[in-house]
Amino acid sequence: METTFESRYAIGPNETKTLDTKGLRENFLIDRLFWNDRIHFVYTHFDRYMAGGAMPVDQKLKLETIEPLLKEEFFLSRRELGIINVGGAGTVEVDGEKIDLGTKEALYIGKGVKDVYFSSNSASEPAKFYLNSTPAHHSYPTRKVTKEQANKIELGSLETSNHRVINQMLLHTVIETCQLQMGMTELKPGSVWNTMPAHTHDRRMEVYFYFDLPEGQSVSHFMGPVDETRHIWMQNEQAVISPPWSIHSGAGTSNYTFIWGMAGENMDYDDMDKSSITELR
Ligand SMILES: O=C[C@H](O)[C@@H](O)CC(=O)C(=O)O
Ligand SMILES: [Zn+2]
CATH class of the missing domain: 2.60.120.10 (Jelly Rolls)
Incomplete structure (x- = not known):
């Protein structure tokens, strides 16, 4: 498997005003998040927010650190992660604990968790884990939230x-x-x-x-x-x-x-x- 990423710098309203359609899209649009058996992130310098996608098809995907970007041993060394599954049923493994995540179910994983794996129940209807991550300075417990609990x-x-x-x-x-x-x-x-x-x-x-x-x-x-x-x-x-x-x-x-x-x-x-x-x- 592989993890890929893009970086986007933060720009203000004055610079944005000068952009044409292409420039506007290059700065703000995230055109594709889900790739087969790959984790892909866009790192924005607005609040160091990361938005990504994990779509396991034939493989279990590991949430690995992104060395050149994070310079931390684990992805979650100094970050927290929110996940909402927008595809078929899947499983997220959090430091050895398997958590089922159905369509439109959410999961929070706190700072300090070392091993996170993503897998799909069926390759023909893969899970699509939409990922958002921000810097964090405290560890809060992993929690699943269904639509009913929202x-x-x-x-x-x-x-x-x-x-x-x-x-x-x-x-x-x-x-x-x-x-x-x-x-x-x-x-x-x-x-x-x-x-x-x-x-x-x-x-x-x-x-x-x-x-x-x-x-x-x-x-x-x-x-x-x-x-x-x-x-x-x-x-x-x-x-x-x-x-x-x-x-x-x-x-x-x-x-x-x-x-x-x-x-x-x-x-x-x-x-x-x-x-x-x-x-x-
Ligand atoms: O700050 C809050 C967010 O922009 C959204 O939650 C708003 C929203 O979902 C809506 O009005 O439809
Ligand atoms: Zn808003």
Whole structure:
């Protein structure tokens, strides 16, 4: 097996303003996370957040340190990890303990764990472990969180095309983490807008991963300051980095599901600077 990675530097709104479509995509879009029998990470210098994918098909995959990037003996020597499985059923082995992780189930693994292995129950329907990791300075216990155990928030309506359920999964109100927070938002059929009205939270960066998008459909993701927005067209199973200074919202050509993950200054999910729809530019 192999682990591959890319690095992305943190840039601000002034530099972003000068980018064309290609430049915008090169800086913020994560176009592919899942490769056969490979772990792939994108390391962003926004809060040193890592977003990745592990898709074991014929092999069990080991979460190895990335020597040139982390310079630590283990991947989790100074990091914590959040996992949500978006593929078929699989297993995560954490220092010898086997944990089953079904579709849309989440797992938190704390700092200091040495051995993590990923495997799929079936090669024809492999597990797809979506991974988010942040620097950590304390060890919190490994915890699995199912959708049933998530804290649920229902927002929006079909009339305004934004009826959705936010599942807060790896959130401090559900489990203990150092700074990582992750959850999954499912849009109801007929609803296409996520995170509308939009918001920023200069205290935290965020990464959105879109999936459950039917064949032939796409999501237009909106980013940028409230008064200067840009869009990035995204396909199924792509992710996008949202800088702290940016809104993060999307409109699909159908409904879909997305995973949000964030980290930074505080852990207050409701600490959002909301903008009104009519002030967007
Ligand atoms: O800061 C919070 C995140 O942007 C998401 O949780 C918002 C979201 O899922 C939604 O409104 O649909
Ligand atoms: Zn947000």
